[in-house]
Amino acid sequence: xxxxxxxxxxxxxxxxxxxxxxxxxxxxxxxxxxxxxxxxxxxxxxxxxxxxxxxxxxxxxxxxxxxxxxxxxxxxxxxxxxxxxxxxxxxxxxxxxxxxxxxxxxxxxxxxxxxxxxxxxxxxxxxxxxxxxxxxxxxxxxxxxxxxxxxxxxxxxxxxxxxxxxxxxxxxxxxxxxxxxxxxxxxxxxxxxxxxxxxxxxxxxxxxxxxxxxxxxxxxxxxxx
Numbered sequence: 001x002x003x004x005x006x007x008x009x010x011x012x013x014x015x016x017x018x019x020x021x022x023x024x025x026x027x028x029x030x031x032x033x034x035x036x037x038x039x040x041x042x043x044x045x046x047x048x049x050x051x052x053x054x055x056x057x058x059x060x061x062x063x064x065x066x067x068x069x070x071x072x073x074x075x076x077x078x079x080x081x082x083x084x085x086x087x088x089x090x091x092x093x094x095x096x097x098x099x100x101x102x103x104x105x106x107x108x109x110x111x112x113x114x115x116x117x118x119x120x121x122x123x124x125x126x127x128x129x130x131x132x133x134x135x136x137x138x139x140x141x142x143x144x145x146x147x148x149x150x151x152x153x154x155x156x157x158x159x160x161x162x163x164x165x166x167x168x169x170x171x172x173x174x175x176x177x178x179x180x181x182x183x184x185x186x187x188x189x190x191x192x193x194x195x196x197x198x199x200x201x202x203x204x205x206x207x208x209x210x211x212x213x214x215x216x217x218x219x220x221x222x223x224x225x
Contacts, residue, residue: 001019001020001060001061001195002017002018002019002020002026002058002059002060002061003017003018003019003020003059003060003061003062003063003191003194003195004016004017004045004048004049004059004061004062004063004084005017005018005062005063005064005095005187005188005190005191005194006041006045006062006063006064006065006077006080006081006190007030007064007065007077007097007100007184007185007187007190008037008041008065008069008070008073008074008076008077008080009065009066009067009068009069009070009073009074009077009097009184009185010069010070010073010097010117010161010184010185011032011033011034011070011184012030012031012032012033012184012187013030013031013033013036013037013040013041013044014028014029014030014031014044014187014190015028015029015030015041015044015045015048015187016028016029016048016187016188016190016191017048017049017052017059017191018188018191018192018195020195024188025187025188025191026051026052027048027049027051027052028048028187028188029044029047029048030187031044035072037072037073037076037077038072038076041076041077041080042080045080045084056084056087056088057088059088059090060090061090061091061092061093061194061195061199062081062084062085062088062090062091062092062093062194063081063092063093063094063095063190063191063193063194063195063197064077064078064080064081064092064093064094064095064190064204065077065094065095065096065097065100065185065190066078066094066095066096066097066204066205066206066207067096067097067206067207067208067209068096068097068098068117068119068125068139068141068207068208068209069097069117071208074206075206078094078204078205078206081204082204085204091199092199092204093194093197093198093199093202093203093204094197094202094203094204094205094207095190095193095194095197095202096127096139096207097115097117097125097184097185097207098115098117098125098126098127098139098160099115099127099193100185100186100189100190100193101115101117101159101160101184101185101189102114102115102127102129102159103185103186103189103192103193104159104186104189105157105159105180106129109157110131111130111131111154111155111156111157112128112129112130112136112151112152112154112155112156112157113128113129113130113156113157113158113159114126114127114128114129114136114137114151114156114157114158114159114163114166115127115128115158115159115160116147116158116159116160116161116162116163116165116166117160117161117162118160118161118162118165119141119162119209119210122143122144123141123142123143123144123210124141124142124144124147124160124162124165124166125139125140125141125162125209126139126140126141126142126147126150126162126166127139127140128150128151128156136150136151136152137150137151139207139209140209141209141210144162144165144166144169145169147166147169148166148169148170148172148173148175149173151166151170151175152175153175154170154175154176154177155175155176155177155178156170156175156176156177156178157177157178157180158177158178158179158180159179159180159181159182160181160182160184161182161183161184163179163180163181163182164179164182167179
């Protein structure tokens with residue numbers, strides 16, 4: 001099976017093509033990008049696909065990150081993935097950003113692992129797993145101190161942009177914490193999880209773990225005529 005993976009959830013614009021019988025992606029490209037995903041993504045995908053024998057017709061599936069992450073970035077990635085799925089006639093699956101961050105740690109860690117994405121305003125998007133307990137913290141939007149409390153006695157290995165703040169909060173509680181990486185998810189991990197996903201369950205829909213920052217101003221609402 002051959003898959004195109006797309007990630008625009010955070011401050012990267014990335015794509016790769018991977019196959020279930022290959023250890024490394026067949027082609028990949030990524031760029032650091034805080035904004036401008038809409039202009040950068042499709043040209044980037046086209047460059048990746050140009051390096052693949054058979055091009056788009058060789059794809060069996062498309063994977064895309066569904067969040068948590070930037071509202072605009074998520075919409076860009078999801079819209080592109082759905083459009084490409086319609087054009088190629090292949091299923092599109094969603095992969096959570098937190099799962100993609102955790103994936104590289106699963107094979108090399110026997111203890112608690114946690115992915116934390118900086119959600120600003122003293123909060124993180126958090127997910128934590130352990131081989132013994134399974135899911136320790138399901139995906140959630142939490143204040144950093146509450147996230148540290150939820151992780152318990154540790155020790156913990158942390159990844160993601162929110163890892164340093166969470167590690168500091170854990171250490172303040174006397175819990176051992178190691179920051180393994182502070183970058184966004186590897187696009188190869190998005191592809192690997194996409195290959196394993198069930199298209200009937202892993203739907204390409206955005207995962208929002210908190211409400212929008214903008215709220216309607218009821219006190220300033222104009223009366224309708």
